[in-house]
Amino acid sequence: MRRTVISCAALSAVFFFGGCATFGTMQTASTIGQGKTRIALEPSMWGAAGGGQSALLPNFAVSMRYGVSDRVDIGGRIGVPAPGFELTSKFLVTSPKSKTLAVSIAPSAGGFVLAAGSGGSGTGGIVFVQVPVLIGIKLGTSELVIAPKIHDLNIFGIATSSSASGSGSGSFNLFSIGASVGFSFGLGKTFKIMPEVAFVKPVVASAQLASGNDQVSQVFDTNGALLQIGVALMFGG
Numbered sequence: 001m002r003r004t005v006i007s008c009a010a011l012s013a014v015f016f017f018g019g020c021a022t023f024g025t026m027q028t029a030s031t032i033g034q035g036k037t038r039i040a041l042e043p044s045m046w047g048a049a050g051g052g053q054s055a056l057l058p059n060f061a062v063s064m065r066y067g068v069s070d071r072v073d074i075g076g077r078i079g080v081p082a083p084g085f086e087l088t089s090k091f092l093v094t095s096p097k098s099k100t101l102a103v104s105i106a107p108s109a110g111g112f113v114l115a116a117g118s119g120g121s122g123t124g125g126i127v128f129v130q131v132p133v134l135i136g137i138k139l140g141t142s143e144l145v146i147a148p149k150i151h152d153l154n155i156f157g158i159a160t161s162s163s164a165s166g167s168g169s170g171s172f173n174l175f176s177i178g179a180s181v182g183f184s185f186g187l188g189k190t191f192k193i194m195p196e197v198a199f200v201k202p203v204v205a206s207a208q209l210a211s212g213n214d215q216v217s218q219v220f221d222t223n224g225a226l227l228q229i230g231v232a233l234m235f236g237g
Contacts, residue, residue, distance in 0.1 A: 022079065022086055022110065022128070024198040025147045025180040026063065026232040029102040029136025031092045036067045038237035042077070044230025059230075063088070065237075070096040077110070084126070086110030090134070102136035102143070124157035132180070141186025151176045151200045168211030174222070176200035184234070192234040199227045 024044060032038045040063045047056040065075030065088065073090040090106040113125035132149035156171040178200030184192045202222035209216045 022059075022061065022077065022084070022228075023130060023149075023151050023176075023178060023200045023226060024196055024228045024230055025106070025132050025134065025145065025149070025182065026061075026194065026196060026230065027065070027088075027090070027106065027134070027145075028143050028184050028192070028194070029092075029104045029134035029145050029147075030138070030143060031071060031073050031090060031096065031102075031104065032065060032067045032237035033096075034067045034069045036237050038065045038075075039063070039235050040065075041233040042079075042230055044228055046226065046228035046230075048226050049224050059228075063232075065090070067237075077108075084110055084112045098138070100138055102134070102138060104134040104136070105131070106134055106147075107131045122157060122159045124155075126153065126155050128153045143184040143186075145182045145184065145194075145196075146179065147181075147198075148179045149177070149200070151178060168209065170209045171207070173206045174202050175204045176202045176226070178226075180228075182232075190236055192232075192237075194232040194234065195230070196232065197227070197229050199225055201225050 026040065026042050042061040042063060044059045045056060046059055059079055061077050061079035063075060063077040065073045067073055071092040075088045077086040077088060078084070086108050087110060088106065088108040090104050093103045093105065094101055107129070109129045111125055111127040113123065115121065115123045128151065130149055130151040132147040135146045137144040153174045153176070154171060156169070158169045160167045178198065180196055180198035182194050182196030184194040186192050202224060204219065205222045206219045207217065
């Protein structure tokens with residue numbers, strides 16, 4: 001079981017530090033309007049710190065959103081270096097005609113799955129969900145956006161082998177709370193630039209490992225934080 005546990009942990013760690021799990025917001029609280037489309041380029045740096053260790057990694061994403069109605073946007077985001085994909089949505093609570101305040105709920109979900117093997121085979125990946133509440137203070141064509149959120153991340157790995165003793169699975173779940181603060185500068189009717197700082201603080205972590213008839217699970221407290229600093233270049237809308 002020890003070999004399986006190590007393999008799953010190593011595979012999961014590679015996926016995690018690939019930079020897939022977005023916890024930034026990178027959007028306005030205002031919706032873009034029915035029938036309109038907005039594309040954004042989103043370069044960023046994100047880091048993790050805790051337990052006396054830290055990491056800093058670059059990330060780049062492209063997102064697209066479409067206005068289903070004046071109150072509802074849907075879209076997607078794809079990022080590198082990890083081939084992660086995120087489905088996004090936004091539901092405006094306040095009036096679309098308000099010139100001072102926009103409040104939206106913007107749930108999203110994403111992740112990816114990859115397979116690898118050496119002397120056997122393995123599958124692993126990431127699934128994450130976040131639910132931010134976007135509070136936008138409108139200043140003409142610009143907007144200050146404050147977004148408290150909850151974020152849940154699950155990292156999993158499955159190792160298979162010709163022998164039962166060499167097969168197993170493992171998963172690690174991290175539940176966090178956090179927020180982002182960004183300012184969207186309106187530069188013309190169809191272009192915005194939005195710098196943003198986002199962070200999440202892990203609250204509860206749980207791990208499950210299984211090999212044959214052996215199963216181990218544990219819930220434990222966490223320390224540390226995740227930080228993302230980025231800018232969104234928005235076209236359209």
